Amino acid sequence: MGELKGMKELFAGRHFDREIIVLCVRWYLRYKLSLRDLVAMMAERGLDIAHTTIMRWVQRYVPEFEKRWNGYARRSGRSWRVDETYLKVRGRWVYLYRAVDRDGNIVDFRLSPKRDVAAAKAFFRKALRTQLRAPVSITLDGYAASHRAVREIPNEDEAWKRTKLRSSKYLNNLIEQDYRGIKSRTRPMLGFKNFDYAAITITGVELLHRIRKGQFALHRLNLKDRAAPAI
Known part of the structure; x- marks a missing residue:
């Protein structure tokens, strides 16, 4: 799996703040929104973000978020x-x-x-x-x-x-x-144009689904030697 990057390193060099990136990725995965819906919502906050930028954020950060959360995953039943x-x-x-x-x-x-x-x-x-x-x-x-x-x-x-x-x-x-x-x-994502993009997006949707179901041992977040999940 490789060593997890620190949060500062993970978002280094980005034009937008970490909070904005995480918010857009989480909302896209969690709610019935298209990329253009998110663009309009960010515009109301005075932020000019292209829909392709949010799409790249999803591709870049979903695998990283999944790695972090999986460190706290509970095993399912048999x-x-x-x-x-x-x-x-x-x-x-x-x-x-x-x-x-x-x-x-x-x-x-x-x-x-x-x-x-x-x-x-x-x-x-x-x-x-x-x-x-x-x-x-x-x-x-x-x-x-x-x-x-x-x-x-x-x-x-x-x-x-x-x-x-x-x-x-x-x-x-x-x-x-x-x-x-x-x-x-x-359904509101209006179809996928690329298999790899679809696979990563589904990974993010499933991750949010697991979080809502309470499938992670969040009491372990106080461990000092582990990076906390971002999403």
Whole structure:
């Protein structure tokens, strides 16, 4: 992951104050605003900011904010509900794989250009790296590729040997409802023009979603040897 930069170093050389940058990035990720909405809102405060500048801030700072917050992340439960939804990038569908635990806490997510066995396995590997332990159970809907991925992945990594596969449309209502918060935010963004930009933006939206759910051990912010989150 690399050493985290200090806050002063992270924002060094920027024309606008750190508070303005963080505010624009947070509002863009949190509320149903387009980049041009934010430009208009900043203009009312006497600030002339181009929408492309805010877009660059999102790209530059979301990965840094995520690194900082992940240092305080709580591990999710071990009963995962997994599903995928779709978004458009340059007029083509891409797929957002997501998992929540039985309490609705976000386990992990991954944006993928494809929806197949390899994509599902890539998501499960990412989730394992995030959680540092495999789930006791994975609940899926009826999509065959994801079922195959769960059946095959124990042959590639023994960490998954004890994971049980369940299929239940009813139990997966939890994650389908959780998608609403993500889609309600991405809809006003008026479509993504670039896959990498979409992936970073979704990372920021998911981060704010996790913060609202209380998935971070904020009592640890008094540790003197760790950089506090900015967003």
